[in-house]
Amino acid sequence: MYIAQAFKGDNVSWKFWITTLVCGGIFIINFISYLLTSPEDMEAAYEMLKSIPKILGLILNLIPFVVLLIFLIVFVVFMHKRSFLSLTTSRSKIDFKRILFSFLLISVLTIGxxxxxxxxxxxEVVWNFEPGKFTVLVIVSLILFPFQIGFEEYFFRGYLMQQIGVAVKNKWFPLIFTSVLFGVAHSANPEVAEMGYITMVFYIGTGLLLGIMTLMDEGLELALGFHLGNNLLAALLVTSEWSALQTDAMFKYVNEQATDAMVNEMLASVAISYPIIIIILAFTYKWKNWGDKLFGKVVMPVEQVTENGIGK
Structure with missing residues (x-):
């Protein structure tokens, strides 16, 4: 079981809180700042960010995730005394074919x-392609987005889901809790201010989709590929004045504000596209035992009981 991989490490509570606060501090600070900042000041902050060259703004947005991912790995490996593999998958090695399949799946669906x-x-959308700027965008995106999506997946679907799961001894609570937390972490994005809090359905729904992938497939590989494909295309394909990522994408929305149709498209992706994605993955990887994998108990593996000396 994927969640049970956490039993391979030292799960004393103070280590959990140090890791969570250091690695998740950026989301906590961001959320508190969002709550304490007036709509007028928030709008001014968004406008200031727009004045920065797009590629520089993207780099500044993504660089912190490089540091955070390194911190998370160091804490897990050296403080929790666990392997990076146990944070990634319950398989004997990382399945890169799964990452590629999920990446291609979301890419095809998004482009289509x-x-x-x-x-x-x-x-509604106009051609925005500038070869020089787009080439730089591709290079920066390929270098930095793996760190950004890597940190979010390893932190939310990896570290938190595993640690909370072994603490509460079930799977449904960490699945729901990390999905909501993932949504809250994105609540300060400009899209939420522009489209309204209905957008949170998309973010929480995405977190739930990625969590189901992780639990049903017993590893992070599918979630990593999906998240990377989604974020790369969000940066490279189309941009807008009100999106979290201001980039020199190939296309750009003409409207300076989000329309009802855009909100409906976002909600339709959760209600229609996400179930289709789950069905495709379930068929491809022959997922079974849904009830146990999503709602079952979390128990320490027999080999881990022996290694820890429990029951001797």
Whole structure:
């Protein structure tokens, strides 16, 4: 079991809190700042960020995740005394084919959806391609986005889901809790201010999708590929004045504000696209025992009981 991999390490509570506060501090500070800042000041902050060159803004946005991912790995390996593999998967080695499959799946669906939207609502999106700027964007994105999505997956679906799971001894609570937490962590994004709190359905729904992938597949590989494909295309394919990522993407939304149709598209992805993705993955990887994998108990593996000296 994936969650039970945490039993391989030292799970004393103070180590959990140090790791969580240091690695998750950026989300906590961001959320508190968002709550204490007036809408007018928040709008001014967004406008100030727009004045920064797009590629510089992207780099400044992503660089902290490089440091945070390194911190998380160091804490898990040296303080919790666990392997990086145990944080990634319950398999004997990381399955890179799964990462690639999930990456290609979301890429095909996203591009297909964009092409349909582009031709069904002409004039809403315009060509924004500048070869020089786009080339730099591709290079920066390929270097830094793996750290950003890596940290979010290893922290939310990896570290927190495992540590909370072994503490509460079940799977449903860490699945729901980390999904909501993932949504709250993105609540300060400009899209939420622009589209309203209904957007949180998308973020929490995405967290739930990634969590189900992780539990059903007993590892983070599918979630890593999905998250990377989603974020890369968000940066490279289309940008807008109100998105969290201001980039020199290939296309750009003409509207300076989000429309109801855009909100509906976002909600439709959760209600329609996400279940389809789950069905495709379930068929591909022959997922079984849904009840146990999503709602069952978390127990220490027999070999770990012996190694820890429990029951001797």
């Amino acid at each position: 959806g964009f092409v349909y939207s582009y031709y069904s609502t002409p004039g």
